[in-house]
Amino acid sequence: VEQSVHASAARAATIKDVARLSGVSAATVTRALRGHPRVLPETRRRVEDAAQILDYRPHSLAQALATGASQTIGLLLPSTGDRYWGEVAVGIEERAAEDGLAVLLANSHGEVSRAERMLELFLTKRVDGVIVTGGAGVVDLGRLSRRGAPAVFIGWDPVVEAGAAEAAETLPPKTALDLVRSSARPDAEVGSDDLSTSGAAVRHLLELGHDRIGFIGAGARESAMLRLIGFRLALDLAGLRPWALERSDGSLEGGRRAAERLLRGDRAPTALVAYDDLVAIGAMRAAHTLDLRVPADLSIVGFDDIDVAAFVEPPLTTVRQPKRELGRLAVSLLLERLDGTAPPIYERRPGKLVVRESTARRA
Amino acid sequence: VEQSVHASAARAATIKDVARLSGVSAATVTRALRGHPRVLPETRRRVEDAAQILDYRPHSLAQALATGASQTIGLLLPSTGDRYWGEVAVGIEERAAEDGLAVLLANSHGEVSRAERMLELFLTKRVDGVIVTGGAGVVDLGRLSRRGAPAVFIGWDPVVEAGAAEAAETLPPKTALDLVRSSARPDAEVGSDDLSTSGAAVRHLLELGHDRIGFIGAGARESAMLRLIGFRLALDLAGLRPWALERSDGSLEGGRRAAERLLRGDRAPTALVAYDDLVAIGAMRAAHTLDLRVPADLSIVGFDDIDVAAFVEPPLTTVRQPKRELGRLAVSLLLERLDGTAPPIYERRPGKLVVRESTARRA
């Protein structure tokens, strides 16, 4: 082994260096530093001092190899560029850091093959567990668990037959709900309480006197279907029917186009519930283009309360999701699963209606 | 060593298993699998088959320990919740994945202590290099290099004296520029070409006949100072002076407040260059609140072209930054530095003016 002349300056101190300096064995160094109960206080002090002097940091890869735990978790996001998931990621990273866990990041961009590849990378890197976000119903749950990596999902998308999105629109709401919920699910999943939260949005519009309320969804992802079903359920309760339903891809442009279709017909609604804020902002754009005033001619409510929601024109009424909290919660659940198995869990957190200026009493 | 009866099912295959099955030594397995030139084709095939059969994946932590390279880089962001940095992160993650590098993520939230702590975590995890984004002028460059971790910065904030932000406003532009550029810099840095890009924004407004042009900055971060200086330089060239200067913290709300101050006075500008799209959108909000029409009464141009920029009311004229490209570039530069040292580099990428509806000819 080649060693530079200035070895001490170049090379990071190892446990052996500390052992030598403090006059004990490497084994004792570990014990002293890891808080093992049976170490003489005096010994512990000597070791700690030596470690301090040498600026010793345990080599975490070596630790991982020896212990079998890498103290690292994998985080699979649709995209860090997405402001919703970006915020969720903040909560995840924050909570993980509190427990000294490092976070390995990957974006799936909604592509199955990419998701699989990145998950594989995580497993190669020997993560202790993974958090999969943004509905990757396609992820092979079996493989994950076979490989011994506990996983927590945020926003699981059930693997449903082709017609699921349509079913959520047409089947009796309760039936549709059963259908959505019947799919195989992961052991641990957290998310927002889409069903009730969507109801809150509808009730707000009902209170404002609206009865021609439309909905713009976002395909077959679970949150979209649940929000739609919640929407229908709430209308049912008021003895109303959805005035119009449109689908989008959940993007700004998708929202704009869907709203355009909705508003150009002769069955234009007076109020609109959008899948999320992005779709809602897209819809507002469409309204403006068509010379409709928001909220005078059209009320709009979104979901999430992303940061710009309060700054668009007019400021958007929306249902705030506890984004960071969801992230933190996911890590906590994962932590529980890291040592031993925990019971299956399906946690929903409520959103909160934030009334701003995009909704108004029906003209 | 305890071994379950179903060892083969429970335990992941190691290199020894592959060696045994293919009838060679572990050393040969490595060589065969890593593409070492001197392996008999026949042997290589046998090994590959065995690996395939056993579903063998090298334990990357063990590899890292043996080779000294973890094939992992650390990414320090201000926040994944920030849409600009979120997009940059997409480019980084994407480019890294192409080279099989894993990305360790951490958010600094602009806090020095947090940044230091996370950087420390990265080093503990033995990352091969780090990418530090969003102006962390406070990061101890010396320590990073002493610890042998190459670093690439995206958006370095020079460590400047307290009055720097003011200097950028008051000193002769060229002098201010020298001042900003005089600060110690990291070896490798990439970013947008703020100076020229800002000029493009100003020229656009000049062409529209504006001569009362204001600027809303964002403190002492380098990009803010350079954009301000570019702004002043471009006005100088036209024989004009800045009509008004305001500072903000670079947030939506900060932009709103700054614009409010600017627009309520009797020296209200007819056009505004904002530090970035967030500030610009905040400013638009202020304008609307004050019953000013955009762009009829006030033209506004932003920077970045974040996704909502095209969907706010009115759609925002802005300078598009090559966000993902910057991220990719940073990884490429880091890659060069990973093996051996590369020459210092300071790469600027130009932005592109995207004219939409928030700017118009002066009334």
Add this chain to the structure above:
DNA sequence: TTGTAAGCGTTATCAC
């Protein structure tokens, strides 16, 4: 071309 053996930096299991 291939095998042997040492080593990467820890931790865990024994003894003492």
Add this chain to the structure above:
DNA sequence: GTGATAACGCTTACAA
């Protein structure tokens, strides 16, 4: 309480 010593899974001289 502490020290040897053997793992952990892989790579890389050095021999053969």
